[in-house]
Amino acid sequence: MEYFKSSLKSVLGSASVENEPSGADTVERLVDRLQSSTLLNDRRDACRALKALSRTYRVEVGAQGMDALRQILEMDRTDCEIIGLALDTLCNITSPKTFDEEVDKHGPNNKVGEQFTEIFIKNADSVGLVLALLEEFEFKVRWPAIKLLMHLSTNRLKDIQEIILVSPMGVSKLMDLLGDSREVIRNDVLLLLIQLTKGNANIQKIVAFENAFDRIFDVIAQEGNVEGGIVVEDCLLLMLNLLRGNISNQNFFKEGSYIQKLTPMFQISSEHDDNPLSTWSPQKVSNVHCMVQVIRALVAPSGPAQAVSNCQRIMRACGLLQALCNILMASGVPADVLTETINTVAEVIRGNSSNQEFLAGVMAPSNPPRPAIVVLLMSMVNEKQSFALRCSVLYCFQCFLYKNEMGQSQLIQTLLPQGNEVPSLTTGQLLCGGLFSSDSLSNWFSAVALSYALIEDNTQKEQLLRVLLATNIGKPPVTLMQQCVMLLQQGSKAQCKLGLLMLLCRWIAHCLAAVKSFLLIDSSIAYLTALLSSQENNDDLQETLLQSMCAMLIGLCVHFNDNSISNYTKEKLCNLIENRIGLERFQDAIGGLARHEVYSRTLKHPQPSAKNPSELLLDHEFCRLSKTLEGVIIKSVLDGSSLHQKNEITIPTLPDSVLITQYKEVIREQSSQIQKLNQLTESLVKEKNELEAQVHDLRSSISHLKDQNLVLRAAQTNLMPEENESINVTTNVTTNVGCTKEAEKYKNVITELEIRLVEYASMVKKYETDFERKLKEKSEELEKLKKDQEDLLELLAEDESKIMRYEEKLIALGEKIETDESSIELDTDDQAECNNSVERIDRLISP
């Protein structure tokens, strides 16, 4: 709106001495010439002048010249000169960045480019016109046409993607330009394609169909492969866009034998070993980062299992896995490249036994030679290594043992007493060292890594029970489990304890022998109950996690208990939980785990997501374990405790019915609560619908106001010349002043309206999210209550049947039971006899 003031000044002649025409005037005159002149030369000059003004007077040129410029694109298609100028001008108008020339007027972060983009694409044919111009070979047309599309899609990606998809051969035309011999064009098309393929599976597929992968590999080769410049990185980014999350394209990539083409790119020369830094330029680092991302897109654990395993097989067969391992073992590789390469190797071998075997066989060129896995684990338990690198090694190790029985058993074997001489350094020894080191991060890593060897493998759990550790000379050796429990009790750092608890949980889950060993360790249960019953409410995340895990561990001791230890039978443990901890608190602690953000984040992806050491608390595999066992544990504990309640109460039968009435009460209460919640939900839904309608109304009024705004703006610019004229004539200055005042007023009104619009929009947004959130909360609550009710009903049914059984038993034992029916039944015989005798007496008495 500032331009308005500046033109006002010139209109009123207050600032300038000469009657110098304002920018808006000039623009208007040029636009007029562009539209009405019949001479091509004239139009060209006008267009050239507009282009020159389109940075400084961007708003004016855009507001007044948009239609004229579009008309040029349509009518003057045969003249490259003027088309080029028009495209350049449109590029400036729609540019997503702010030009230095306009900062004073519209501020540094204005949205002018975005607004003009919106206006430009409102006419559906506009983008089609620009796409058609791509077919013109002339550089000064083709290049700005690409740039214009780039600007448009930067500002309005979704819209442009849809428009291009529905314009015939839109994507195909762009793909043709990848073959343009002029590098500027090719490179810019590459950028445009990266932009357009973002998050649009249909465009991704069409681009792949148009031989994108071939062309990308060609360009990469031309540009010098991994050693190449930023264009190589752009190519890889496009490839990544095409593959990530697009299963069809991944299939195409695999079937088209493109995986094989990746291998040579990873054969990174190590000629300049004497100066390793020179071989790893920042660009090369970026290129390798993109390359490994491409690989990971194909074998991501979230992908379809069959496809992932096919890709993994090909990657081994074509030497890609070997090439990756070579990078792992090479010297001078930057830490971040190494980290990402380890993560990539992890996913290439995950769950694929041949690939896992391959990694097991890789030897590091150390002296003496050691298996690569040992070298990797050495880094994991080394405090001096970067945190990211240590996490990546853990991930790699997790993937190495994933569904790898042989690897699991080999790891445990290294901990058991060996017959002959022992190899210098084994994975098991490293992990034990880490477990008992003073670095709590190493403790965590080692405990979790060791737990991977026990996943779904009871044999290894039992084998691990046999592991003995030598202590001080003269003292008897202790078992690994004893040592773990001792460390748990002595250790001060929460991270270390969390790691040990996760290991113990994994160890005793599903393994009766391990539970038994655990229960036999002095004070193991006492420690857990003490920790769990301390501090009723703790806000500290680590503390609450610790308590959850303690609850989990006790629960596992209940659930996987064969009652062989008389002090800690199922029943006694449940008793303990109830008296020392409280059932509710116990349930709360176990269920609490799932409520933490870190839990859901960890559960989502197998790779550790922690950004710094203090965030490393939970492990993916542990979260999965707790997710599957949480329910059965709680049920076991509840069953155990109700059993024990029953034992106490069965002698007098009355409390059963009391219990039932209590249950009934609870159920009744919950029913009414559910009803209330239902009503609430209903009213919320209604409210939400109303709000949506409101939002809709507001949206339409917003767009209405926007249009009005545009019209007013145009009107303003049209107003000026009139005023100008009247000043020249000097007939009535006062009306002019009135006129400008009025214009000013309009302007204010417009800005005010704009502000209010924005306010409304954000308010509506806020309401919407607010209500959605509330609605979600309520429905979750409802769901929970319903579940509770179901459980209770089940319990009730169980109890009722139990009572029945007791009653039957009693009857069978010949007991009297004071229910009306049974007393009648039982007494009939006696009564009959009695009646008979009375009758007889009567008869005797009567004469």
Place this chain on the structure above:
Amino acid sequence: MSNRDPDNLISTNDETFDYLFKIVLIGDCGTGKTCVVQRFRSGTFIERHGNTIGVDFSMKTVLIDDKKVKLQIWDTAGQERFRTITQSYYRSANGVVVVYDITKRSTFLSLQHWVEEVRRYTSSHVLLILVESLREVEKGEAEALCQYLPEVLQVVETSAKENTNIDSVFFYLASELKRRHENRQINANGDEVVRLGASKKLSSCSSCSYKIF
């Protein structure tokens, strides 16, 4: 660990090939395009699978005169709402298969439209085949129509359900594309001869020796 990749032996030498051609399947929604591809690719027939969304990709290599011909098969969606998307797939196709359903007259009437689309968006070298799907029902009438559609090189009656002529469609396409490709290489200087018309029925394709991998 016995779950080693079972297909390890089958497809490792899939990576080499002598020819590569793109085949695109088009036709009204529900005419059986996906069933045709499914039958050819994996030899199965699935009664119910959802409409194709956008386009599905699959690949299969066939052996023709001892040469490996790799076919990229793009199975497009017939639904109207995907029309503009699927158009993008015609242009660089080497062969197009138009499918219609003998039991649905409307899909027959659409043939004209489909052939026009091909005319508009493909190069002149494209090879067009008409497939009469669901053949187990009755005899089709596409042959007569072909008088007006000179681009159509072959009309094939197929049934994905009973596995009739499905392989023939692709083997015919593969061998014809291979033949043309070789011819083109031989008379690289000479004018390209586009064979039009002469649509004849292909009852069983025995003109070439073929074998599935």
